[in-house]
Amino acid sequence: MPPVNIPLVSAVFMVATVAAVVGGVTLTLERANHEGVELSRLRESDRVRHGRFLQQQQPIGVVDFPVEGTYDPYLVGLYFTKVKLGTPPKEFYVQIDTGSDVLWVSCNPCSGCPTSSGLQIELEFFDPSSSSSIAPVSCSDKRCALGAQSSDSLCSSQNQCGYTFQYGDGSGTSGYYLSDSMYFDSVVGDSLTSNSSATVVFGCSTSQTGDLTKPDRAVDGIFGFGQQGLSVISQLSSQGVAPNSFSHCLRGGNGGGGILVLGQIVEPNIVYTPLVPSEPHYNVNLQSIAVNGQILPIDSSVFATSNNRGTIIDSGTTLAYFAEEAYDPFINAIMQTVSQSVRPLFSKGNQCYLTTSSVSEIFPQVSLNFAGGASMILRPEDYLLQQNSVGGAAVWCIGIQKIKGQGITILGDLVLKDKIVVYDLGGQRIGWANYDCSMSVKVSTSNTGRTEFVNAGQLDNNSSPKHEPYKIITPSTVLTFLLHIAFFGVFPFL
Numbered sequence: 001m002p003p004v005n006i007p008l009v010s011a012v013f014m015v016a017t018v019a020a021v022v023g024g025v026t027l028t029l030e031r032a033n034h035e036g037v038e039l040s041r042l043r044e045s046d047r048v049r050h051g052r053f054l055q056q057q058q059p060i061g062v063v064d065f066p067v068e069g070t071y072d073p074y075l076v077g078l079y080f081t082k083v084k085l086g087t088p089p090k091e092f093y094v095q096i097d098t099g100s101d102v103l104w105v106s107c108n109p110c111s112g113c114p115t116s117s118g119l120q121i122e123l124e125f126f127d128p129s130s131s132s133s134i135a136p137v138s139c140s141d142k143r144c145a146l147g148a149q150s151s152d153s154l155c156s157s158q159n160q161c162g163y164t165f166q167y168g169d170g171s172g173t174s175g176y177y178l179s180d181s182m183y184f185d186s187v188v189g190d191s192l193t194s195n196s197s198a199t200v201v202f203g204c205s206t207s208q209t210g211d212l213t214k215p216d217r218a219v220d221g222i223f224g225f226g227q228q229g230l231s232v233i234s235q236l237s238s239q240g241v242a243p244n245s246f247s248h249c250l251r252g253g254n255g256g257g258g259i260l261v262l263g264q265i266v267e268p269n270i271v272y273t274p275l276v277p278s279e280p281h282y283n284v285n286l287q288s289i290a291v292n293g294q295i296l297p298i299d300s301s302v303f304a305t306s307n308n309r310g311t312i313i314d315s316g317t318t319l320a321y322f323a324e325e326a327y328d329p330f331i332n333a334i335m336q337t338v339s340q341s342v343r344p345l346f347s348k349g350n351q352c353y354l355t356t357s358s359v360s361e362i363f364p365q366v367s368l369n370f371a372g373g374a375s376m377i378l379r380p381e382d383y384l385l386q387q388n389s390v391g392g393a394a395v396w397c398i399g400i401q402k403i404k405g406q407g408i409t410i411l412g413d414l415v416l417k418d419k420i421v422v423y424d425l426g427g428q429r430i431g432w433a434n435y436d437c438s439m440s441v442k443v444s445t446s447n448t449g450r451t452e453f454v455n456a457g458q459l460d461n462n463s464s465p466k467h468e469p470y471k472i473i474t475p476s477t478v479l480t481f482l483l484h485i486a487f488f489g490v491f492p493f494l
Contacts, residue, residue: 086131097316101226104203146229171210272431285371291333292364309407317412
C-alpha cells in the first residue's frame with residue numbers, strides 16, 4: 001500500500017492553529033484564510049490536488065513486452081523478453097526466472113560479461129552515467145535492508161548496496177543496486193500509451209562467471225519473479241501500480257511462446273493449492289503421485305518441506321526433477337504400463353523408449369496430487385521428450401529426471417507447459433488448469449477493489465513479432481507481460 005502524505009497546510013476554511021504531538025515532535029497545523037477567494041479558484045486548487053492523488057495511485061495498465069525465444073529444449077532453451085530502463089529509456093534482453101527475485105542487467109564496465117549472443121540479439125550494457133533519473137541505493141536505504149532479509153543484498157565498505165548471486169549450474173554474478181525508471185508500453189481502457197513508468201530497484205552487474213559468460217545463449221540479464229521484497233512484482237505491488245499476483249501460460253508446440261501477466265488469469269477449471277509459508281521459493285505440498293490412476297508406493301515425507309527439501313514450482317527450470325525416492329517407483333510404473341508396446345533403451349543415461357505408435361495412445365496419464373485436493377494432470381507429452389528417430393520409429397525419453405540425495409522435487413516447464421499457472425501471492429496459493437496457450441486469456445486483479453478483465457492478445461511466432469490489438473472488456477488495471485518463450489535449465493535455488 002503506497003504511503004499516505006498528510007498535508008500540514010491546506011488552503012481551506014478559516015485560520016486555525018492546532019499543536020499535535022507525534023512521536024515527541026510538535027507539528028503545527030495551520031489552515032489558511034480563504035476570505036475573498038472565489039469558489040472557482042478553490043475548486044481548481046482541489047482539482048489539481050486530487051489529480052496528484054490520482055496520479056500517485058494510477059496503475060500502469062496492460063503492458064506488452066515483445067519476447068523472443070524458442071520452445072525446443074534441444075536448441076538454445078531460453079525465455080527472454082525486453083525491459084526498458086533509465087531516462088532516456090534503453091532496452092535490455094532479460095531471461096524470465098521465477099526461481100530468483102532480482103532484476104539485474106549487465107553494466108559498464110563488467111568483467112566476464114559476454115559481448116555477443118548466439119540468439120541473434122545485440123547485447124547492451126547499462127551505463128549509470130547516461131540516465132538522468134538514476135539514483136544510488138546506499139546501505140542505509142530501507143530497500144537494501146529489505147533485500148538483506150532474503151539474502152538478496154549485502155553492503156560494501158563504500159556504503160553501497162550490492163549483491164552476489166550463485167546459481168545451481170555454477171554460474172554467478174555480482175554487482176550493486178540502482179534505483180531508476182522502468183518504462184512500459186501500456187493499454188488502459190481503449191488508450192495506448194508509451195510513457196507509463198515506475199521507479200524500481202534493479203541490479204547493475206559488474207562481474208559474471210560460468211555459463212553466464214558464454215555467448216551461445218547470452219542475454220543482458222535476468223528478470224526475477226520471486227516473491228521477496230526486491231522482486232519487481234513486489235515493488236510494483238507495494239507502489240499500488242500492479243497486483244500482487246502473476247500468471248503464465250507456456251505454449252508447448254509450434255515454436256513455443258506464451259503469456260506472462262501480472263494479475264490472475266481467470267479460467268473456471270483452475271484448481272489451487274496453498275503455498276508453503278515462509279519459504280523463499282514457490283514451495284507447494286505434493287502429497288502423492290498416481291500413474292494410470294494408481295497411487296505409487298511413495299512415503300509422503302519424501303515431498304515434505306524442511307531444511308532445503310520439498311517441492312518447488314519453477315518456470316526457470318527446463319525439465320522436471322523428482323526426489324530419488326519418488327523417481328524409481330515412477331519409472332517402474334511407466335515401464336509396467338507400456339512394456340508390451342515399446343522397446344526400452346537407455347540414451348545418454350536417460351530412460352527412453354522406441355515406438356512406432358503415438359505416445360498419447362500407449363503411455364499413461366500421470367497425476368501429481370497436492371494439498372487442498374488439487375491435482376496436476378500430466379499427459380504423456382508433459383513428461384516425455386522426443387529425442388530422435390531410428391529406422392522409422394521415434395525415440396521418446398522420460399524428461400523427468402532424478403535428483404539424488406537432496407530430497408528436492410522441481411516442477412519445471414516440461415510439466416508446466418500448456419497450462420495456465422497462477423501465482424496468487426496475496427492469497428499465498430498457486431493454481432493451474434490445462435489450456436491452449438495460443439489463445440487469449442482473461443486477467444483479473446483486485447487492486448482497485450473490483451474484478452476487472454482484459455483479453456490479452458498474442459504475439460506472432462515469427463522473427464519480427466507483430467501484436468494483435470488488445471480487446472479491453474472493461475478498463476484494466478492489470479500489468480501484462482506477453483511472452484515468446486523457450487526453456488532454460490538453471491536452478492538458482494540449489
